[in-house]
Every structure is written in structure tokens, then in C-alpha cells.
Amino acid sequence: MSELRDFVADLLERRGAVVEALGLERLEVLAPESLQRHLGWPELTHLGFGTQQAQSTIAIALEGDWLDRFGTLLGGEGRWTEREVRLPAAVRPPSDPERVLDHALELPNAIWRLRGLSATWTRCLILAFRITALSDEKRERLIWLGFNLGTGGLISDILEQLRPGLAQMADWHTPDAATRHAAGPGWSAPKLAARLRPLLEHEARECSEPFLRAMRRRLARDRDRVHAYHNDLRSASLKRLAALNRTDGDRVDADRRREALRVEAIEREYRAKLDDLRRNYALRVTVEWIQALEIYVPVQRFEVLIRRRKGERIIRLDWHPLVRMVERPLCEAGLGLNRARLVCDDKLHLTDLAGHAPCTSCGKPFCRVCFPLACPRCRKTH
Ligand SMILES: [Zn+2]
Numbered sequence: 336m337s338e339l340r341d342f343v344a345d346l347l348e349r350r351g352a353v354v355e356a357l358g359l360e361r362l363e364v365l366a367p368e369s370l371q372r373h374l375g376w377p378e379l380t381h382l383g384f385g386t387q388q389a390q391s392t393i394a395i396a397l398e399g400d401w402l403d404r405f406g407t408l409l410g411g412e413g414r415w416t417e418r419e420v421r422l423p424a425a426v427r428p429p430s431d432p433e434r435v436l437d438h439a440l441e442l443p444n445a446i447w448r449l450r451g452l453s454a455t456w457t458r459c460l461i462l463a464f465r466i467t468a469l470s471d472e473k474r475e476r477l478i479w480l481g482f483n484l485g486t487g488g489l490i491s492d493i494l495e496q497l498r499p500g501l502a503q504m505a506d507w508h509t510p511d512a513a514t515r516h517a518a519g520p521g522w523s524a525p526k527l528a529a530r531l532r533p534l535l536e537h538e539a540r541e542c543s544e545p546f547l548r549a550m551r552r553r554l555a556r557d558r559d560r561v562h563a564y565h566n567d568l569r570s571a572s573l574k575r576l577a578a579l580n581r582t583d584g585d586r587v588d589a590d591r592r593r594e595a596l597r598v599e600a601i602e603r604e605y606r607a608k609l610d611d612l613r614r615n616y617a618l619r620v621t622v623e624w625i626q627a628l629e630i631y632v633p634v635q636r637f638e639v640l641i642r643r644r645k646g647e648r649i650i651r652l653d654w655h656p657l658v659r660m661v662e663r664p665l666c667e668a669g670l671g672l673n674r675a676r677l678v679c680d681d682k683l684h685l686t687d688l689a690g691h692a693p694c695t696s697c698g699k700p701f702c703r704v705c706f707p708l709a710c711p712r713c714r715k716t717h
Pocket residue numbers: 694695696697698699710711712713714715
């Protein structure tokens with residue numbers, strides 16, 4: 336809980352309050368008038384962060400609406416920032432680069448050769464998103480995605496290792512001109528959007544999957560109950576109708592019409608009940624961008640020559656001394672969550688296996704970067 340307490344203390348101080356910690360779970364806040372108005376507090380307030388709170392103390396927890404109200408104090412601040420990360424101590428580059436690459440690269444249809452390894456800077460983009468799945472219940476998840484803008488690699492796994500260390504590094508350097516120059520330019524919005532879309536869709540699906548399973552079970556149970564109820568009513572009505580059909584007479588005619596109308600009404604009600612269920616169980620998933628951090632980090636850059644049939648191309652792959660890890664190779668189509676890449680014949684694009692999957696209609700495997708919309712043989716869109 337102390338992280339939350341520190342965050343609140345920090346924020347309130349920045350907004351002009353005088354904050355004093357009373358033990359681990361309490362803050363005493365002397366708020367200026369603007370804060371008093373904004374938060375509806377008196378001049379002197381006690382905030383509690385534990386489970387047991389004294390009376391007259393405002394309990395602050397991750398649940399409840401206080402975090403949202405503190406969020407409004409932040410406004411648009413803290414949504415984007417940049418930082419140059421310097422190595423706390425010299426780190427020796429990998430002594431056997433070929434072996435490192437051997438572990439990083441898996442190219443079933445091409446060969447590679449190491450062309451060089453050199454120290455440089457790169458620019459990494461770390462993005463945080465909130466995924467919310469909303470139905471008769473609500474689930475939320477925070478996810479972090481990261482790209483190395485210098486190589487194109489997805490480095491979410493490396494950032495996961497890097498983030499705790501970054502949080503502990505107290506010194507915050509703004510990138511200087513030489514570092515920026517060495518790290519190279521950023522990406523255009525369309526390029527970033529194209530890379531993000533499949534990854535976010537994948538994450539949103541992952542996030543809602545357990546939720547969907549539970550919902551499908553509840554939906555099936557409710558649907559069965561609605562069906563059983565209306566089915567009983569309808570069978571009884573149909574049975575009466577069959578009996579009436581075996582007899583004659585004016586009265587019987589009227590009864591028959593009434594019974595037929597009843598059957599129709601039951602069917603109508605059944606359909607309406609199913610529509611209600613569909614509405615009740617509709618799932619809405621939203622993905623919301625929260626924060627972006629651009630970090631400039633020192634790397635050891637591998638230049639790798641890739642050969643496929645008559646073509647060849649150079650790709651870059653960075654080894655990150657801060658966590659002593661090499662990133663996964665660039666993936667130009669597909670999620671690229673593992674390290675296997677297929678290389679296309681014409682342009683030597685690197686894709687994951689799905690990015691070069693056979694056409695679902697004619698079975699021809701093809702590169703989804705070269706042919707993003709349709710199969711080149713049978714023209715089936717995918
Ligand atoms: Zn096809």
C-alpha cells in the first residue's frame with residue numbers, strides 16, 4: 336500500500352498541499368483552497384491507507400472512486416515522457432555473438448550470417464493500455480507493449496525485465512542531441528497503428544477469453560431454462576389444439592382459433608426472451624491508451640545478413656546490456672510472439688508462421704506483407 340500512499344502524497348504536494356506521514360498507513364494533509372474545492376475536503380484532512388481506519392479518516396484504496404478523482408487532478412500530465420537510460424556500470428558485449436544469434440534466430444527457410452556487432456543507442460517506445468471487458472460483469476487489465484524503433488522488434492518481454500530497474504533509477508536524464516541522433520527517428524502514426532492493431536486485438540481476446548467462457552456457460556443455462564419453460568407451454572397448447580381438431584362445431588372453431596393464437600403468442604414471447612438474453616450477455620471490449628514512455632537505451636547491435644534463394648537482406652537485432660537479453664527478430668506480419676520467422680521469396684519479408692500461412696481456400700502459402708488483402712493465386716480475401 337505504500338506505493339499508493341507515496342503517489343497520493345506526491346500528487347497532493349505538487350498541488351500545493353503540505354503532507355505529513357503519520358506512520359505507514361496515514362497521511363495528514365493541509366490542503367490549499369483550490370484542492371479543498373476540488374476534492375471536497377476541509378483544510379486539515381487525515382487519509383488512511385490500511386484496512387482498519389479511525390473515524391474521521393478518509394479511507395483511500397485502489398477500489399472506490401478516489402483514484403479517479405486524483406486522476407482528474409493529473410489531467411493530461413504524465414501521459415507521455417522520454418528518458419535517456421545510462422548504464423550504471425560498463426557491461427561487456429556478448430563474448431560469443433554467433434551463439435547469441437543462434438538462440439535468437441530461427442529461420443526454417445533461409446540462412447543467416449553475422450555481419451557485425453557494434454555499440455550504439457536505440458529508441459524504444461513503451462505503451463500502456465487499459466483493456467476493459469464489460470458485460471453483466473466488468474474486467475480490467477493493464478498491458479504494456481514495447482517496440483524497438485531502431486530495429487522494428489517487439490520487445491515487450493525485455494521491457495518487462497527492464498521496468499522494475501527503471502522505476503528504481505532515481506536520476507532522470509533528458510536525451511541529449513547526440514543520443515537522439517544515434518538512435519534515429521521514430522515511427523509514423525500509420526506504421527505504429529499497423530503494428531499495434533493485431534497485438535491489441537490479440538490481447539483483448541486473451542483478456543476476455545476466461546470471461547467469455549464463464550458467460551457462455553451462464554448464457555447456455557439461461558437459454559435452456561427459457562426454452563424448457565416455453566416448450567412446455569407450447570406442447571400443452573399443441574396437444575389441446577390436436578384434440579380440438581378431432582371434434583367439430585361452432586364453439587370448437589372459436590376455441591381452435593384461440594388456441595392457435597396462444598401458440599403464436601408463446602413463440603413470440605420465446606423469441607423476445609432470447610433477444611433479452613442476447614442483450615444481457617452482450618460483451619463490449621474497449622482498449623484505451625494510457626501512457627507512453629520513450630526510452631533511449633544503449634545496445635549492442637547485430638547486423639545480420641539473411642539469404643533466401645537468390646535474394647539477400649540485412650536486418651538489425653539488438654542485445655540489451657541493461658538486462659543482458661537479445662530481442663526477438665523483427666516480424667513484419669503476424670504477432671511475432673515466438674522467434675521463428677519465415678522469409679518470403681520476393682522481398683525477403685520476415686513474418687511469423689501465421690504471416691505466411693496457406694490460403695484457406697486454395698492452400699497456397701503466401702506472404703501477408705506482399706499480399707495484405709487477398710491470396711495472389713485464387714484472389715480470396717483473408
Ligand atoms: Zn488462395
